[in-house]
Amino acid sequence: MAIIEAKNLVKEYKTIIKDKGILGYIKHLFKPKYEKFTAVDGINFEINEGELVGYIGENGAGKSTTIKMLTGILTPTSGEVIVNGLVPYKSRIENNKNIGAVFGQKTQLWWDLPVIESFRLIKKMYKIPEGEYRKNLKKFTELLDLEDLLEKQVKNLSLGQKMRCEIAATFLHNPKIVYLDEPTIGLDVLVKENIRRFIKNINKEKNTTVILTTHDVKDIEEVCDRIILIDKGKIIFDGEKQKFKDNYGKNIKAELIVKDKVGNMAEKINSENFTITEESNELIKLKFSHEKTTIMNVMEEISKYCKVLDIHMQESELEDILKEIYKKG
Amino acid sequence: MKNVLRNISLYISFIIASIKEMLIYRLDCIVGILSQTLTQVVEIIFIWIVFQNTSNLAGWSYEQILLLYGITLMSISVCSFLFDATYDLGPVFIREGEFDKLLLRPVHPLISVLGSSKDFVSFGYLVIGLIITIMMFTKLAIPITFWLIIKLLFFIIIGGLILGGIETIFSVAAFWTYRSNEVVWTFYRVYTLTQYPIDIYSGFVKILITFILPFAFVAYYPTMDYLGFNKYMIWLSPIVAIIIWIIAIGVWNWALKKYRSTGT
Numbered sequence: 001m002a003i004i005e006a007k008n009l010v011k012e013y014k015t016i017i018k019d020k021g022i023l024g025y026i027k028h029l030f031k032p033k034y035e036k037f038t039a040v041d042g043i044n045f046e047i048n049e050g051e052l053v054g055y056i057g058e059n060g061a062g063k064s065t066t067i068k069m070l071t072g073i074l075t076p077t078s079g080e081v082i083v084n085g086l087v088p089y090k091s092r093i094e095n096n097k098n099i100g101a102v103f104g105q106k107t108q109l110w111w112d113l114p115v116i117e118s119f120r121l122i123k124k125m126y127k128i129p130e131g132e133y134r135k136n137l138k139k140f141t142e143l144l145d146l147e148d149l150l151e152k153q154v155k156n157l158s159l160g161q162k163m164r165c166e167i168a169a170t171f172l173h174n175p176k177i178v179y180l181d182e183p184t185i186g187l188d189v190l191v192k193e194n195i196r197r198f199i200k201n202i203n204k205e206k207n208t209t210v211i212l213t214t215h216d217v218k219d220i221e222e223v224c225d226r227i228i229l230i231d232k233g234k235i236i237f238d239g240e241k242q243k244f245k246d247n248y249g250k251n252i253k254a255e256l257i258v259k260d261k262v263g264n265m266a267e268k269i270n271s272e273n274f275t276i277t278e279e280s281n282e283l284i285k286l287k288f289s290h291e292k293t294t295i296m297n298v299m300e301e302i303s304k305y306c307k308v309l310d311i312h313m314q315e316s317e318l319e320d321i322l323k324e325i326y327k328k329g
Numbered sequence: 330m331k332n333v334l335r336n337i338s339l340y341i342s343f344i345i346a347s348i349k350e351m352l353i354y355r356l357d358c359i360v361g362i363l364s365q366t367l368t369q370v371v372e373i374i375f376i377w378i379v380f381q382n383t384s385n386l387a388g389w390s391y392e393q394i395l396l397l398y399g400i401t402l403m404s405i406s407v408c409s410f411l412f413d414a415t416y417d418l419g420p421v422f423i424r425e426g427e428f429d430k431l432l433l434r435p436v437h438p439l440i441s442v443l444g445s446s447k448d449f450v451s452f453g454y455l456v457i458g459l460i461i462t463i464m465m466f467t468k469l470a471i472p473i474t475f476w477l478i479i480k481l482l483f484f485i486i487i488g489g490l491i492l493g494g495i496e497t498i499f500s501v502a503a504f505w506t507y508r509s510n511e512v513v514w515t516f517y518r519v520y521t522l523t524q525y526p527i528d529i530y531s532g533f534v535k536i537l538i539t540f541i542l543p544f545a546f547v548a549y550y551p552t553m554d555y556l557g558f559n560k561y562m563i564w565l566s567p568i569v570a571i572i573i574w575i576i577a578i579g580v581w582n583w584a585l586k587k588y589r590s591t592g593t
């Protein structure tokens with residue numbers, strides 16, 4: 001059974017258009033003109049309990065808008081959302097009991113209070129039983145290394161320290177679903193690592209469903225099993241991470257260690273099937289597509305002009321794939 | 330009912346958290362209290378000057394007016410202490426995007442917003458109001474009985490609730506304009522009219538502050554009761570408070586629904 005279901009989900013924003021100059025402003029005052037902008041354009045997906053989903057796309061693709069609709073902050077223009085049997089924008093408060101969410105750098109903690117006070121208020125808000133609260137607090141403190149932070153005022157924490165506390169606060173009430181909208185933005189490598197490990201750990205233990213948006217491909221690489229790619233409000237890919245790579249990652253990079261090379265290879269070989277990107281007397285770097293040829297054929301061609309000693313092949317990284325998709329637009 | 334109690338209990342927790350937050354800024358607090366106290370002293374001097382030329386204002390003596398004034402101050406103090414955050418809804422919560430965060434809590438966002446009130450400064454009002462009130466009761470030879478103290482306490486809180494409810498209603502302007510604090514402030518200015526007996530105003534203003542914005546129930550009718558002028562109207566105050574809050578919550582829910590479909 002799907003825990004999150006979106007059917008033909010659409011969100012249109014109305015934006016005000018103002019003409020230039022003071023006159024434009026005055027005109028606007030009497031007769032405001034609006035322009036419709038479709039940020040999310042009829043998306044469909046089902047997410048099962050315990051899935052770790054990476055929700056990715058370019059800036060402005062509609063990720064945050066989707067998440068706001070899933071959490072019930074925003075009412076969809078049309079379409080349906082069902083989360084854990086509830087319609088979030090209709091039963092928002094009921095739905096909020098089952099979910100946790102992080103939105104970028106906005107904190108849900110009380111700014112001027114020590115971190116632990118915020119945790120206590122959260123405990124009260126979500127009616128977390130004492131035993132469960134203690135257990136989680138102990139565990140999270142260990143996993144996220146919060147020991148020295150709990151008594152500090154939130155406003156005095158560094159970005160990374162704050163985000164670690166924020167993540168702990170989000171998972172404190174054992175939410176069934178957690179939405180993380182760019183949780184790793186602006187953090188250093190170690191903190192990112194720490195947070196990724198934490199998410200995976202909790203997912204494994206409690207089968208928490210996690211939807212993660214990020215611009216750091218490593219987050220996806222390390223945390224997510226499934227990718228949903230959205231572009232201009234429409235889903236253009238939805239499936240397993242490996243399938244995503246297979247689908248889009250047709251380009252293979254290869255490095256050949258060679259001997260007895262004569263002259264410039266790129267001039268001699270003018271094949272449509274592969275391109276040489278770099279070459280020296282000992283090394284040739286090239287790129288080819290799965291669809292057009294195989295490594296065997298490439299080797300055959302190359303070895304007409306030199307002796308190949310060693311090959312090193314590499315699949316495209318997620319990052320390269322995304323770059324290419326985004327570039328095509 | 331259980332739900333209402335739970336919301337109130339959470340509201341109290343939030344207010345306590347706000348107080349803790351406020352206490353961190355001790356100096357701000359002290360400076361604020363002092364400056365507000367000073368403005369009140371200036372107002373009292375103003376009333377005193379007015380009475381140099383007349384012995385009464387619409388049938389009210391100097392002492393009676395000051396009593397009304399003192400009671401008003403105490404209700405204002407309760408209101409700003411409990412509901413001060415209505416001013417922040419536009420410029421802080423909605424403009425800075427803080428509001429979306431409140432929508433993720435398993436609590437009505439109104440509780441979260443009001444619960445972030447931390448106006449300690451109004452504590453000065455409470456003290457001055459109390460001093461004036463006690464002084465005037467003595468001067469007017471009204472015996473301060475146990476019953477009077479209970480009544481006073483109860484109606485000061487009711488007065489604060491009426492004011493807070495009206496502020497809350499006007500704070501929904503925040504869902505359309507960030508400058509909602511100015512809207513709330515404007516109506517607050519209307520309120521200060523009732524620091525004086527409503528008898529001095531024309532029919533229109535009287536109707537406005539009795540029925541439309543029922544400020545008269547905050548301090549005017551209770552004071553009439555303590556002075557023995559009118560023994561009945563005071564008992565409408567709690568009913569007015571309840572009606573105001575029912576309207577406030579209704580208006581809020583309606584505005585919230587609008588807000589969530591535009592997403593601005």
Ligand SMILES: Nc1ncnc2c1ncn2[C@@H]1O[C@H](COP(=O)(O)OP(=O)(O)OP(=O)(O)O)[C@@H](O)[C@H]1O
Pocket residue numbers: 013014015037039057058059060061062063064065066591592593
């Ligand atoms: N309140 C709003 N009013 C009008 N337009 C909006 C509003 N919020 C977002 N948009 C527009 O909707 C589109 C999608 O925005 P959204 O924030 O969902 O993108 P995103 O995928 O989260 O991008 P990013 O990676 O930059 O966070 C953008 O073009 C944005 O300008």
Ligand SMILES: [Mg+2]
Pocket residue numbers: 063064065181
């Ligand atoms: Mg976003």
